[in-house]
Amino acid sequence: MKKSTLLWVIIFCAFVLRLVLVLYALQYRENTDILRYKDWARTAFLHSYADTYTQKYLTFGTLPNNQPPGSLYILSAFYDINILFAKIVLRFAPHTPVVYAWLSVPALDFMLRLPSIFADCLIGLGVWLYFGSQKFQAFN
Numbered sequence: 001m002k003k004s005t006l007l008w009v010i011i012f013c014a015f016v017l018r019l020v021l022v023l024y025a026l027q028y029r030e031n032t033d034i035l036r037y038k039d040w041a042r043t044a045f046l047h048s049y050a051d052t053y054t055q056k057y058l059t060f061g062t063l064p065n066n067q068p069p070g071s072l073y074i075l076s077a078f079y080d081i082n083i084l085f086a087k088i089v090l091r092f093a094p095h096t097p098v099v100y101a102w103l104s105v106p107a108l109d110f111m112l113r114l115p116s117i118f119a120d121c122l123i124g125l126g127v128w129l130y131f132g133s134q135k136f137q138a139f140n
Contacts, residue, residue: 007128011121018117026106035060037112041079044072074115082111 025031039060040052049072051057052065065072086103093099 007125007132010128011125014124015117015121018120022110022113022117026109030105030109032061034109034112036063037075038079038108040065040067040072041075041112044076045079045083049073049076075112078111078114079108082108085111 039058042059043052043057047057049069052072055062055064058064082103085107089099089103089107
């Protein structure tokens, strides 16, 4: 098997494994980091990015945003994607409390975990490319 084909198979398997683990973890209580991410993304959506760095609109805990703006932009983008996803689902699904509860908690949790999954796969790709380069062929 070619080295590049093996790379993409490994990355795909790692991505699928992470998705399975996230879906398994959704049955447990919400992670406090995800609760903070929801809080910050909601505040950025409703008010402004700058307001996430204050305690003015906090609904969980007492810690305002302590992440760099790039992280907040990514969280906000996935929060917006979740809103679009919810609009699509609600066009076809019945408007019941069960559907709203699913869209508000597990679906949003999953969306806010996706950036981590993508980052893990990209880090794995970077490690593979770095250590698979010509200068490290002696270790193969």
